Amino acid sequence: MPESLMDKIVSLCKRRGFIFQGSEIYGGLANTWDYGPYGVELKNNLKKAWWKSNVQERNDILGMDCAILMHSRVWEASGHVHNFFDLKSDCKNCKKRFKSADLKDPSACPECGGQLTDARPFNLMFKTYQGPVEESGNEVYLRPETAQGMFVNFLNILDSRHPKLPFGLAQIGKSFRNEITPGNFTFRTREFEQMEIEYFVNPQDAPQALEAWIQNRFNWYLALGIKNENLRKRQHGHDELAHYAHACMDVEYNFPFGWAELEGIANRADYDLKQHAQYSAKDLQYFDDTRKEKFYPYIIEPSGGVDRAVLAFLVDAYTEEKVNPSTKLRIDGEQSRTIKEDNRIVLKLNRELAPVKAAVLPLLRNRPEIVELAKNISVDLKKSFAAVYDDTGSIGKLYRRQDEVGTLYCVTVDVQTLEDQQVTVRDRDTMQQERISIDRLKEYFIDKLF
Numbered sequence: 001m002p003e004s005l006m007d008k009i010v011s012l013c014k015r016r017g018f019i020f021q022g023s024e025i026y027g028g029l030a031n032t033w034d035y036g037p038y039g040v041e042l043k044n045n046l047k048k049a050w051w052k053s054n055v056q057e058r059n060d061i062l063g064m065d066c067a068i069l070m071h072s073r074v075w076e077a078s079g080h081v082h083n084f085f086d087l088k089s090d091c092k093n094c095k096k097r098f099k100s101a102d103l104k105d106p107s108a109c110p111e112c113g114g115q116l117t118d119a120r121p122f123n124l125m126f127k128t129y130q131g132p133v134e135e136s137g138n139e140v141y142l143r144p145e146t147a148q149g150m151f152v153n154f155l156n157i158l159d160s161r162h163p164k165l166p167f168g169l170a171q172i173g174k175s176f177r178n179e180i181t182p183g184n185f186t187f188r189t190r191e192f193e194q195m196e197i198e199y200f201v202n203p204q205d206a207p208q209a210l211e212a213w214i215q216n217r218f219n220w221y222l223a224l225g226i227k228n229e230n231l232r233k234r235q236h237g238h239d240e241l242a243h244y245a246h247a248c249m250d251v252e253y254n255f256p257f258g259w260a261e262l263e264g265i266a267n268r269a270d271y272d273l274k275q276h277a278q279y280s281a282k283d284l285q286y287f288d289d290t291r292k293e294k295f296y297p298y299i300i301e302p303s304g305g306v307d308r309a310v311l312a313f314l315v316d317a318y319t320e321e322k323v324n325p326s327t328k329l330r331i332d333g334e335q336s337r338t339i340k341e342d343n344r345i346v347l348k349l350n351r352e353l354a355p356v357k358a359a360v361l362p363l364l365r366n367r368p369e370i371v372e373l374a375k376n377i378s379v380d381l382k383k384s385f386a387a388v389y390d391d392t393g394s395i396g397k398l399y400r401r402q403d404e405v406g407t408l409y410c411v412t413v414d415v416q417t418l419e420d421q422q423v424t425v426r427d428r429d430t431m432q433q434e435r436i437s438i439d440r441l442k443e444y445f446i447d448k449l450f
């Protein structure tokens with residue numbers, strides 16, 4: 001059977017050090033994933049791009065980083081203790097557990113045909129204990145969304161920063177859900193990262209703010225390189241809205257396993273502030289000093305998953321190309337080596353997301369002057385952007401590897417470099433090559449990258 005696109009992505013992620021199975025040497029812990037050296041760079045670049053466009057470049061959004069563990073009353077007030085359930089059914093024969101919403105026949109096991117139990121609610125929050133004694137009263141939950149940290153700090157933000165409506169709070173952080181059916185690689189896991197904005201608005205401005213955020217977030221994915229045909233919006237039906245939401249639009253990506261949610265943009269209305277005001281007995285209303293009135297702002301919430309976005313960008317960038325140019329690099333004297341470039345796998349990540357911007361490669365690993373010069377060039381480039389030095393294979397192999405991780409430029413140091421102080425710069429996408437003098441190299445890249 002031909003390898004599926006998803007299998008190819010999983011295999012590339014392991015082969016090149018993007019994402020590994022969690023606890024692999026112990027047989028793996030199902031549905032946990034560890035980001036390797038290139039994976040963490042990609043993930044950090046994605047988070048940086050989100051932070052830049054949503055916090056750094058705006059006057060109306062403030063950043064936060066709240067604790068994962070919160071007072072258990074938070075989750076009573078938020079409604080998660082009573083409402084954050086999925087229905088599950090167990091097979092009486094093979095003992096497998098299924099999310100009821102995924103079952104075509106609610107009475108028969110889709111795996112073995114055995115009889116299923118009636119659907120029973122299953123709370124998705126992870127519970128643990130704070131302190132040395134495991135008893136009720138010490139129970140705490142791992143947050144299932146980062147949002148609540150921002151709601152419970154609403155008053156602190158009003159008192160410390162005095163923002164005027166509309167304004168937002170933004171946070172990136174881990175969330176945890178005891179999902180019944182995790183799967184599809186990093187798409188649905190029990191531990192994941194979210195990027196969330198809570199945007200507080202005057203209630204009558206909520207519909208327009210919702211529309212504006214839907215468009216803003218949709219365009220953000222396009223601007224970072226997702227192909228238009230792989231992105232769409234989908235309105236939530238009333239039966240699928242979360243317990244706090246008045247309306248919600250999903251931004252969906254066309255994953256290899258079908259269209260699925262990348263981000264949800266919801267109108268949470270005044271649900272959260274009212275609930276926390278009631279449970280904490282604190283006044284969480286906003287005072288509008290021009291109109292001299294107090295009210296609960298409505299909240300528009302764009303909430304995206306970091307891991308899902310990383311997966312979508314990997315899938316979208318994955319390209320298999322049949323190419324046939326050859327590269328001539330001079331080895332010694334008049335002798336030159338022709339590097340044939342046939343088929344290649346290339347990750348066409350855009351320049352902001354690519355984990356490595358430039359890789360410096362020595363053509364000959366056994367020539368100390370070439371190796372030393374290549375290392376020095378890489379150290380100098382590293383001061384300005386993500387660059388690597390690599391001499392772990394022949395030049396053809398090194399090009400292949402760098403293409404597979406999406407490195408934008410390869411810089412090759414050859415014998416002629418020792419004479420003319422010029423290097424060969426190869427562009428990942430066009431595979432065109434240019435000779436650039438070493439003293440102009442940094443400036444050349446800075447022009448291209450920023």
Ligand code: GAP
Nearest residue numbers: 145147187188189192262263264303304305308
């Ligand atoms: N605060 C609103 C909220 O949490 P959500 O639709 O449940 O809304 C928002 O989650 C985003 O978080 C999703 O669009 C998805 O990208 C990500 N997400 C949710 N559950 C996830 C899971 N189990 N694994 C990976 N990402 C998840």
